[in-house]
Amino acid sequence: MTGCGPAQETTPTLTWYINPDDGGQAELAQQCTTEANGKYRIQTSLLPNEAASQREQLARRLAAGDSSMDIMSLDPPFIPELAEPGFLAPIPEDVAERTTQNTLEGALAGAQWKGELVTVPFWANTQLLWYRKSVVEKAGLDASKPITWDQLIEVARDQKKFLGVQGSRAESMTVWINALVESSGGHVVENPEAPADEISIGLDSEAGQKAAEIVGTIGREGLGSPGLPTQAENASMLLFQGDDGSFMVNWPFVWPATNSAIKAGTLPASLASDIGWTIYPRTDASKESAPPLGGINLGVGSSSKHPDLAYEAIECIVSPEHQTQYFVTNGNPPSDSTAYDAAEVKEKFPMAPVIRESLDQAAPRPQTPYYNEVSTSIQQFWAPASDVTADTPKNNTEFILQVLRGERLL
């Protein structure tokens, strides 16, 4: 085997742990390998589907000092947990400067821990309010003006339609609760950088009460469909696409997914023209909403054998041109503001300006090393939505604090 091409063997291979997508990251890996001209080669390794499972695998490998963790696609809420124990290799100053010149504010905040950049923003995600134009018209709503959750509930109630929300006991539930609380001006975790026993939870507040009222009403009145207790993003998209669809809060992937289904003939062609979009609904009519923030950042493992090359590869991957390409082909919005100016983006994603606006006012989920505990606790108390009452925020707060103090199982 040693005689099979020594030139190839001297090229370091960088492993890029990617989250599942439509092949966009593998394509970028290929392109950057070509551009590197023999300096390095990127091979991709697929992580599990669920964000929580991705975190599990990455954290275990990083803790074990796996030297293959050259590049990792990381979900922002899990970054503090990996940054705190020093599992991420520091970013060279010049790389940090070059890769964040035009990064949108929300995406940049999600890439940091304790005020320092620990990962490189790759793409940013946010949820929009999607609506059926026919439903809005019938309700006499003006979608060009901000819409509130109370209005959504009223319309769904009046027209006997379903709201596309994510009520399953999963990460999507935390996304929803965090957005509701943040939109009222509150925070799920008041001091996310504090150690476990000093963390202060902000759920037992006016913002938490309003969130409980919205979730509980939707659950008890069956406005989220009978499937609500097991409904995550994909299921709520299918609900919205059906005859009973009215409004839906969801990530932009629903647009290319709907168009593909129309092209494949599984959905009626008229559906596309009936779908409208606007900024995430408000909880308080007088307060701007704080839409959910997601996306993927790229990090380098501290045990990687080639951190310098990994950062060089990352620079290639996150270039504005590549972010544009990734958005157009895979539907994941760029974290670089200049990537939104490309003509192909505007053509393929007519909602791109709303996405950008949404990213500007989006709020991240609590950035604490104990995010997993906080998130799982929220899922235990806020699902099924029909069981959410005015006591839920208080009970949930007590439970989270006990879990963080190591006094309870989760």
Next chain:
Amino acid sequence: MSKVVSARQRAETRLGWLLAGPAFIIMLLVTLYPILQAVWDSLFSFRLTAPDDRELVWLKNYGVIFSDAIFWRDLGVTLLITVVTVAVELVLGFALALVMHKALKSVRGLVRTAILIPYGIITVVSAFSWYYMFDIKSGFINSWFDWIPGIGADTNWFANAGTSLFVIMASEIWKTTPFISLLLLAGLAQVPDELTEAAEVDGATWWERMKRVILPNMKAAIMVALLFRALDAFRIFDNVFIMTNGAYGTEVLSLLAYRTSIGRLEIGLGSAVSVILFICVLLITFVAVKLFKVDLAGSRGVK
């Protein structure tokens, strides 16, 4: 029984150790090491993502677990699944074993193969099949069985503990009844025909033959079947993980151990849950052996 051990028996024992010894030592190494490691880890407050904060807390983790309602709820769910599935499987398995035992020689092989098919399917695959069958969006159960009161298009099987556990247990029973029926079939085959024939000649009814001749002679087989299945059912993981991931009161002990160790990366607390799970398994084995008073070695006349 004589205490004198013949030279032949001694030689047999030595040969037995020689043959099984290496495997025994390897098994000890690969199972004992992780067990001891788990016991040791369970004495620490140790989080994988905070390696510097490792602290010896002795039995505190056990205190936290035993004083937590979540543990008792999970233990209850695990026991419920174990008792219900094993009981149903025993009855169904025995019925199937009787069918196979009595089946015509020409179709016996076919019947056995057909019955074994569910057992041959990987648990994760069968769990997904059952999940998609009952799922409110993709499932066909709601539309096929909407004539049964309580089932309709709006029935969300995985939205509460009762219906979720029903599906989980049904899939478990469907998948592992073949295993229990094969073990019982082996037991049935061991019952000497002369005994049943003699009982029949004496005028014993079917039920009397079953109660006084067949079942007592199958005691060892029944115990092995019960024990294996009870241990398997007590460690149930795949079905729950795939179908509900423990949501809405369906969490079992092995899932709690997994979520604590792997999900939360709380190695200390998770190891303590695993150790408790291990002790429960030992207890079940002990109780089963004591309850049935079967001496598996006795049949060879060696004690």
